[in-house]
Amino acid sequence: MRLKALLVDDEVHILNNLSKVLPWEDLGFEIIGLAKNGVDALEAATLHHPDLILCDIRMPVMDGLTLIQKVREQGLTGEILLLTGYQEFEYARTAIRYGVRDYICKPINYFELEETVRKLAKQIIEKKKQKNKEQLLSRVESLANENILIHSLLGQEAVKEDELWQDEEGAGxxxxxxxxxxxxxxxxxxxxxxxxxxxxxxxxxxxxxxxxxxxxxxxxxxxxxxxxxxxxxxxxxxxxxxxxxxxxxxxxxxxxxxxxxxxxxxxxxxxxxxxxxxxxxxxxxxxxxxxxxxxxxxxxxxxxxxxxxxxxEPIPSGVLGVVDAQWHWVEQFGSGLRNGNYEALTQMISDLKAYVARLNETSVGRAEKLLYYLLIHLLREMREMQMLPGEQEEAVWLRLQETLSVKELISLIVSLIERYKDSLSTKKSSEVLMMSAQNYIQQNLGSDFGIEDISDFLGISCSYFCLLFKNHFGETFVEYLTRQRIETAKYMLSGSEKSITQIGAEVGYQERRYFTKVFQKYTGMTPSEYRLKDSPAS
CATH class of the missing domain: 3.30.70.270 (Reverse transcriptase/Diguanylate cyclase domain)
Known part of the structure; x- marks a missing residue:
């Protein structure tokens, strides 16, 4: 991890000494700028976001204290080390207010300066590692939460999995x-x-x-x-x-x-x-x-x-048996499309025709509205499943700009279902898609990925992927992924000498605490306890 340092001093010989005398590469730094005043330093800091600013106080144009204030106002959080011959309390108090880490008095003791920079480098690296861990943990939790919520929106039970992402105090x-x-x-x-x-x-x-x-x-x-x-x-x-x-x-x-x-x-x-x-x-x-x-x-x-x-408003009963609402057909058509059930769709068309045949004059307007919405819904669903070429979809939209009778609307719905049937013969089957999904999961078990990532890989929508996945594997994507990761971790804990942190990272949990939490929820014991249980000594 290479850190960035910005050196600021109006005395050229000091600036040169600072850049050459200290073993910056050995200390883990690269020098991203040399500035002779606060204005130039602020411009460089804004551009490069240095991890360390080594800065003199007394400078022309903009002094060091003003520079520190401007740097903090811009939200830059790098460490600041002051070089100064001024030891008055007011300077120190102002500097402390803006988070200056330490002071080096002039004339500079370069051995003391090197030791101070070395200690700062270790602290900066440790802070960065901790921040990266926290960001990664936050992303993993956010990704898991999104996956669970998507399944919940689609009516696929994920409440048990939701317990995994409550915080340690049981919040949620x-x-x-x-x-x-x-x-x-x-x-x-x-x-x-x-x-x-x-x-x-x-x-x-x-x-x-x-x-x-x-x-x-x-x-x-x-x-x-x-x-x-x-x-x-x-x-x-x-x-x-x-x-x-x-x-x-x-x-x-x-x-x-x-x-x-x-x-x-x-x-x-x-x-x-x-x-x-x-x-x-x-x-x-x-x-x-x-x-x-x-x-x-x-x-x-x-x-x-x-x-x-x-x-x-409910549709008159007797057409489909027990019918509760207009939305019945929209849901049935969507389900038939997503499950590839052409026979069910054909039956729905027969039911629709029977419904239209029984309409009286006062109900025709309502039927037209219902069929129009059915067509819009079918177009959106077939778009999501990539079952309708763009030019064919455009042709349907052009027809919808016209004033269509009930008979013409039914005809359009039938034609869409026929095109869907033709597409099924060339489209990947659900089994092939799920085999690809299974392979993707195994190859990316150690990576952070969610429903959107795998859906994009397969070329289908999130909702279609979730439905296919639950139908094929009998469990949600979140449940399956967690089980695969924990089962792999169990195998590695029993047959590998790798550390628990390493094993967690290899199955997609970069932070040990989070890995332990999920593992314990799944198995009833911590990774350490599981490893001891299966050790030869036990």
């Missing part, structure tokens, strides 16, 4: 999740011509912007993306106050400004601030999707608590 509020859904209305049509890398980059840009915009509003929150053009923010109602409408309005304005060159794309939000458990947020998420599709897109914001149940 399992019944305190609130959900905010953001949908980019018009995205599917607008993005037809975008290449896949451009779509991915654009969606990532919006996700990062959401993290930035909600940082001043929320303390404990996660931004998830299950499918393109849609983002879900889940936050803890215990540590956060309810989000004010004024704050959401400002967020909406800034997001809308990002797509001002795309007039047909509008951000819509649906908020549910009532505390929910992990097992409940899937139903909330589905209801929000329904609201944003079925509710007229006149306003940008909807509070789920204010939505009338009249919006979900």
């Amino acid at each position: 509020h399992p019944d305190s999740y609130a959900v905010l859904l953001l949908d980019m209305d018009g995205y599917a049509h607008e993005s037809i011509s975008w290449p896949a890398p451009e779509r991915k980059a654009w969606n990532l840009e919006i996700k990062l912007k959401l993290k930035e915009l909600f940082q001043p509003l929320l303390r404990d929150y996660t931004v998830l993306q299950v499918r393109e053009g849609e983002w879900c923010i889940i936050f803890d109602t215990v540590v956060n106050q309810p989000i004010a409408m004024e704050a959401l309005s400002l967020v909406h304005e800034k997001l809308q400004a990002m797509v001002k060159d795309k007039p047909h794309m509008l951000i819509r939000m649906c908020l549910g601030q009532e505390p929910r458990s992990l097992s409940e947020i899937s139903a909330v998420y589905q209801r929000m999707q329904q609201i944003l599709i079925l509710n007229p897109s006149q306003g940008w914001f909807t509070d789920i608590s204010n939505v009338s149940e009249d919006l979900f």
Whole structure:
């Protein structure tokens, strides 16, 4: 780990001596700049972010104390070592206020200076290592939390796994999740011509912007993306106050400004601030999707608590047996597509035709609306699964600009299902995809990766990947990955002399404390206890 040093002194011979007399390379430093005054030093510090600033106090243009103040104001945290012939208390007090580490009095004792710099180097390196560990642990916990929340949104139970990421005091509020859904209305049509890398980059840009915009509003929150053009923010109602409408309005304005060159794309939000458990947020998420599709897109914001149940007017029974709501077909078509169940989709088309055949004149308008939404949903699902070429999707969107009868809408739905059937013969089967996923996990067991990473590798959406994975392996991605890592660790603990820290790192846990925590949750004992249990001596 090479550290960076900035040397500052207005006396050229001292500056040269400082750069040449001390064995900087042996001390672990590279000199990134020599400055003769505070102004030049500040410019170099801002550019290079040095780990150590060795600085004189008395200099022209800008003195050392002013330089230290400016450096701290800019948020630079490198260590500062002062060179001074001034020993008055006021100088020392000002310097201490800005975090100066030590003083070397002139004339300089270079042996003393070298020893001081050597000690500082060790402290800086140790601090960096600790910071890296903390950042890595934070990323691992954040990644695990995101994976669990994605599975929960999709209705795949992950509550047991959630216990792994509570803190040591048992904090974590399992019944305190609130959900905010953001949908980019018009995205599917607008993005037809975008290449896949451009779509991915654009969606990532919006996700990062959401993290930035909600940082001043929320303390404990996660931004998830299950499918393109849609983002879900889940936050803890215990540590956060309810989000004010004024704050959401400002967020909406800034997001809308990002797509001002795309007039047909509008951000819509649906908020549910009532505390929910992990097992409940899937139903909330589905209801929000329904609201944003079925509710007229006149306003940008909807509070789920204010939505009338009249919006979900039931379909007359007797067509499909027991039918609860219009959303039945949307869910069934989505499930049929994702599971590759062409027979189920064919049956759904027959049911739809039977429903339309029984319509009276007063119900035709409602049927047209339902079929229109079904088509939009099918297009989005087939886009996520990469089952519909861009030109074919464009052709369907062009048809939807026309005034279509119920018969024509049914015909379009049937044609989409037929194209889906054709795509199945050329698309990778779920078994092949899951074999690739299994191989990816084994090859990257020691790396930090999540659902988005492996979904991108397979070329499918997060939601499609989660569904295929749970159906194929009988457990969620989080459960499977944890089991693979811990089982591998158990084998290594029994048959290897590597340290527990090394073994943890090789199976994806870079911080020993976190590895021990997960291992103990999974096996009921610490790695040390497990190793002793299987040792020859025991």
